[in-house]
Amino acid sequence: MTQLSAAQTKSSDGSKALYGGKGTRRITVRDIAAAKERGEKWPMLTAYDAMTASVFDEAGIPVMLVGDSAGNCHLGYETTVPVTLDEMTMLSAAVVRGTQRALIVGDLPFGSYQEGPVQALRSATRLVKEAGVGAVKLEGGERSHRQIELLVESGIPVMAHIGLTPQSVNAMGYRVQGRGEEAAAQLLRDAKAVQDAGAFAVVLELVPAELAAEVTRVLHIPTVGIGAGAETDAQVLVWTDMMGLTGGRMPKFVKQYAQLRQVMGDAAKAFAEDVVGGTFPQDEHSVH
Numbered sequence: 001m002t003q004l005s006a007a008q009t010k011s012s013d014g015s016k017a018l019y020g021g022k023g024t025r026r027i028t029v030r031d032i033a034a035a036k037e038r039g040e041k042w043p044m045l046t047a048y049d050a051m052t053a054s055v056f057d058e059a060g061i062p063v064m065l066v067g068d069s070a071g072n073c074h075l076g077y078e079t080t081v082p083v084t085l086d087e088m089t090m091l092s093a094a095v096v097r098g099t100q101r102a103l104i105v106g107d108l109p110f111g112s113y114q115e116g117p118v119q120a121l122r123s124a125t126r127l128v129k130e131a132g133v134g135a136v137k138l139e140g141g142e143r144s145h146r147q148i149e150l151l152v153e154s155g156i157p158v159m160a161h162i163g164l165t166p167q168s169v170n171a172m173g174y175r176v177q178g179r180g181e182e183a184a185a186q187l188l189r190d191a192k193a194v195q196d197a198g199a200f201a202v203v204l205e206l207v208p209a210e211l212a213a214e215v216t217r218v219l220h221i222p223t224v225g226i227g228a229g230a231e232t233d234a235q236v237l238v239w240t241d242m243m244g245l246t247g248g249r250m251p252k253f254v255k256q257y258a259q260l261r262q263v264m265g266d267a268a269k270a271f272a273e274d275v276v277g278g279t280f281p282q283d284e285h286s287v288h
C-alpha cells in the first residue's frame with residue numbers, strides 16, 4: 001500500500017515529495033511524518049557552515065543535521081566528546097542562514113542534556129532561539145526518555161539517536177550495537193521508548209540491517225540509518241566522508257560520491273606552483 005501511494009504521489013504531483021518536491025517553504029516535522037505514510041525514502045546530510053549548507057539546499061536535500069561530528073570533521077577534535085553547546089549554536093546558526101528549504105536539526109552535544117530534562121530544555125532552547133533550528137537531536141533511548149518528553153511538551157521537535165551513540169565512546173567504543181538476542185531486544189525497547197516519548201524520527205547507527213528493518217516496520221516514526229542497511233526510511237552520512245574530504249580510514253558504511261580531498265589538494269598545489277613560478281597573476285587578474 002505504501003509503495004503504491006509513494007509512486008502515485010511522485011507521478012501526479014512532485015510538489016509533496018521531500019526530495020524532488022517543489023516549493024521553497026521550510027520543511028517541517030509534519031512533512032517528515034507524511035513521507036513515512038507515503039513510503040517515501042529521504043536523504044539527510046550533515047552540514048557545519050552556511051556555504052556548504054546552501055549547496056545542499058540547492059541540491060534539494062530536505063533535512064540537514066548540524067552534527068556534533070563537527071568535532072572531528074570541522075573543529076579538529078579526536079571525538080565528539082569535547083564539542084560545546086556554544087560551538088553547536090554558532091555552527092547551527094550558520095547552517096540556518098545558508099538554507100531556505102531544508103529542515104535543520106541541531107545536535108545537542110555531550111554534557112548539554114545528560115543532567116536531566118531541565119538542562120536538556122535549556123540547551124535545546126538556545127539552539128532554537130539563538131540558531132533558529134527546527135528540531136534538535138540527542139543520543140540515547142530509554143535513558144533519554146524524560147528529556148525527549150519535556151522538549152516535545154515544550155514545543156521542540158526531537159530526533160532521537162540509538163544504536164552506536166558516539167558521545168559514549170569512552171564507555172562503549174565504536175562497536176556494532178544490537179548483535180545477539182539480548183542486545184536486539186534492548187534496541188527495540190530503546191526505539192519504542194523514544195517513539196513513546198514523542199520523538200519525530202530516530203537515527204539508527206551501526207546496527208545489523210535485519211534489526212534496523214524490524215525497527216522500521218514496528219515504529220510509526222521514520223528511522224534514519226547510518227550503517228543500518230537499506231530498509232530504514234531515511235539515510236544519513238557525514239558530508240565530509242561521503243564527498244571524500246575527511247582524511248584517514250572510513251567506516252565501512254560510507255560510500256564516497258566525490259574525491260574532494262584530491263580535488264582541493266590539486267587546486268592548492270596548482271595555485272602554489274603558479275605563484276612560485278610567477279605565472280599567477282596574469283594581466284587579466286590585475287588592475288591598472
Ligand SMILES: Nc1nc(=O)c2c([nH]1)NC[C@@H]1CN(c3ccc(C(=O)N[C@@H](CCC(=O)O)C(=O)O)cc3)CN21
Pocket residue numbers: 068069072073080164166174175176206238241246250251252253
Ligand atoms: N567523520 C565521521 N564520520 C562519522 O560517521 C562519525 C564521526 N565522524 N564522528 C561521530 C560518529 C563516530 N562514528 C563512527 C566512528 C567509527 C566507526 C567504526 O570504526 N566502525 C567500524 C565497525 C566496527 C565494528 O565492526 O564493530 C567500521 O569499520 O565501520 C563507526 C562510526 C560515526 N560518526
Ligand SMILES: CC(C)C(=O)C(=O)O
Pocket residue numbers: 046065066067068069070107161203205226236237238
Ligand atoms: C552521524 C550523525 C547521525 C551524527 O550524529 C553526527 O553527525 O553528529
Ligand SMILES: [Mg+2]
Pocket residue numbers: 067068069080107
Ligand atoms: Mg552526532
